[in-house]
Amino acid sequence: KTPTWVTSDAFVDTCRACLKREGVLTVNLLIEDEDMVKQALWNLRQVFEKRVLCLPVPQHDNLILMAFAAPPDLDAMARAEETAKENWRLEFPRFLQMLRKVNPRGSGIF
Numbered sequence: 001k002t003p004t005w006v007t008s009d010a011f012v013d014t015c016r017a018c019l020k021r022e023g024v025l026t027v028n029l030l031i032e033d034e035d036m037v038k039q040a041l042w043n044l045r046q047v048f049e050k051r052v053l054c055l056p057v058p059q060h061d062n063l064i065l066m067a068f069a070a071p072p073d074l075d076a077m078a079r080a081e082e083t084a085k086e087n088w089r090l091e092f093p094r095f096l097q098m099l100r101k102v103n104p105r106g107s108g109i110f
Contacts, residue, residue, distance in 0.1 A: 001030055001032060002027075002028075002029050002030045002032070002036070002040075006027060006029075006040075007027060007029070007039065007040035007043050007044065008043065009043055009046075009047070012025070012043050012044055012047045012048075012067075013047055016047050016048060016067075016069065019069040020069065021069055021070045022069065022070065023068075023069040024066050024067065024068050024069070024072075025044075025048070025066070025067040025069075026064060026065070026066050026067075027040070027044070027064070027065045027066075027067075028062055028063075028064055029062065029063045029064075029065060030061060030062060031061045031062065031063055037063060040065065041054070041065065044065055044067045047067070048067040048068060048069070051067060051068040051069075051070070051071060051072070052065060052066065052067045052068070053065070053066045053068075053099050053103050054099075054102055054103055055095065055098060055099055055102070056098070056102060077096065078096065
């Protein structure tokens with residue numbers, strides 16, 4: 001269970017104030033119900049001016065939320081694909097594809 005304070009206004013505000021311009025707050029939600037997800041997403045989108053991406057974790061009841069202090073450089077993210085794949089064996093192209101699929105244009109980042 002994700003503690004409610006993790007996505008509370010006070011905690012999210014404090015995290016935002018601690019981030020540098022290129023900072024990203026990442027939260028791993030253990031999904032309990034739809035209302036919890038809606039509230040968490042609402043709080044993050046308010047504090048981070050809608051610069052929030054959702055990344056579902058297939059076959060698990062998790063949702064990764066990434067809140068950006070400033071607009072992210074998506075071109076740099078795409079260029080980092082090969083490095084991520086080679087150095088850390090991350091399936092970054094698949095992650096980026098999923099991010100684009102579940103975060104439609106106009107939702108804050110894309």
